[in-house]
Amino acid sequence: MLPALAELQQAYAELQAKGLKLDLTRGKPSAEQLDLAEPMLALPGVGKHADDTGTDTRNYGGLDGGLAIRRIFAELLDVPVEQLLAGGNASLTFMYDVVAFAELFGFPDSPKPWAREDKVRWICAVPGYDRHFTICEAFGIEMIPVPMTPDGPDAKAVAALVAADPTIKGMWVVPTYSNPDGAVITDDVARALVSMPTAAPDFRIMWDNAYAVHHLTDDEVTSPNAIALAAEAGHPDRVLLFASTSKITFAGSGVAFLGSSAANVAWYKKHLSAASIGPDKVNHLRHAMFFDSADGVREHMRKHREILAPKFEAVAQILAERLGGYGIASWTEPKGGYFVSLDVAPGTASRVVQLAKEAGIALTPAGATYPYGKDPEDKNVRLAPSMPPLDEIRTAMDGVATCVLLAAAEAQAAK
Secondary structure, eight states: OOOOHHHHHHHHHHHHHTOOOEEESSOOOOHHHHHTTGGGGGOSOTTOOBOTTSOBTTSSOOTTOOHHHHHHHHHHHTOOGGGEEEOSSOHHHHHHHHHHHHHHHOOTTOSSOGGGSSOOEEEEEESOOHHHHHHHHHTTOEEEEEEEETTEEOHHHHHHHHHHOTTEEEEEEOOSSOTTTOOOOOHHHHHHHHHSOOSSTTOEEEEEOTTTTOBSSSOOOOOOOHHHHHHHTTOTTSEEEEEESTTTSOTTSOOEEEEOOHHHHHHHHHHHTTTOSOOOHHHHHHHHHHHOSHHHHHHHHHHHHHHHHHHHHHHHHHHHHHHTTSSSOEEOOOSBSSOEEEEOSTTOHHHHHHHHHHTTEEEOOTTTTSGGGOOTTSOEEEEOOSSSOHHHHHHHHHHHHHHHHHHHHHHHHHO
8 A cells, every 4th residue: 555645745845855956867878987988089199090991080981981990890789890881979860861861762672762652650669769759750750659578579569560551661679678678689579570571662670779788787688680680581671770889988979880781781871972971980990999899898888887787776776665565666677778667657657757857856758758759558757877876866766756656646546
């Protein structure tokens, strides 16, 4: 049984009186994490601007990006180096450009450019990543939610939809430590998605492997090699993979990657060539020199884990202590990534976020993890504990728990 409403109202008044100003809205690296890459700013150094091929990285050219950094991440992402591009700091830009190029020109196997189709629809696993949904909205692509499971998107639901509807052109997948619930796609689900028949000949899977090396435990899991599996299934062009160093080095000045089939890479470069002569290869060289190898990246990420893991442990501990046993909330305890997915009493997520805001705790808007910002049950809240210091995480989570309890008690009293 929940504590009495009056008791919770008093606890909330005491929370408001603290005058907090805490932020759990977005998965930003903390200053302590960013400091880990500070030595990189001294690279490449005077007179050290040539890459592995002898090319002066300060000059124009090289649409593929730096070879050395591509070799490192080709190993980490399990993509042939010749099928991996290195670009600017944001994988989101790669994703947006892929959809934009498909809208303007179509893929090589598209009957027509997507913008000339009567309707384009897209499958979105929910809860999911709001930035993915924003890209779809920007192009007027209709989003179709399907349930996210601990093993990845509901493959049977997806297969039934894409087999019957030629307007469904693609789907989003975050295969490793998905945003927000931390799920890791299984081999069986990946195989089902890359091999399923689709009514649209140009169906694409946007494989956003943003958290491929972002582990919180010694169990450094990896997701299936979707590009290779798609080729084996006879659909070599189905998967486009994305990743970046945004939460590895500097969020605003990292390196993004796009990997796919040779045909998709050539298609992308053809259209990119009209807009760019090449990316920031000095930054590529800087990153390659800093990491030296794939093992260098892995070791660097273990330093990140030392900072992040205690914060996620604190979230789980406080939620268990404050909310366990009441039957009004459940939450994920991810082994990696940047988020915790909190499900509160149905119909109360918006109220929880409002109460938190009025107590000085900023949370991601309720509904952000669903297309169009509409959670049909109004129950999911995404928590991002990476940026604040550990003591602030504890304070914030204790406050969030008070808000969850009060919102649930208000809902019960209103019945």
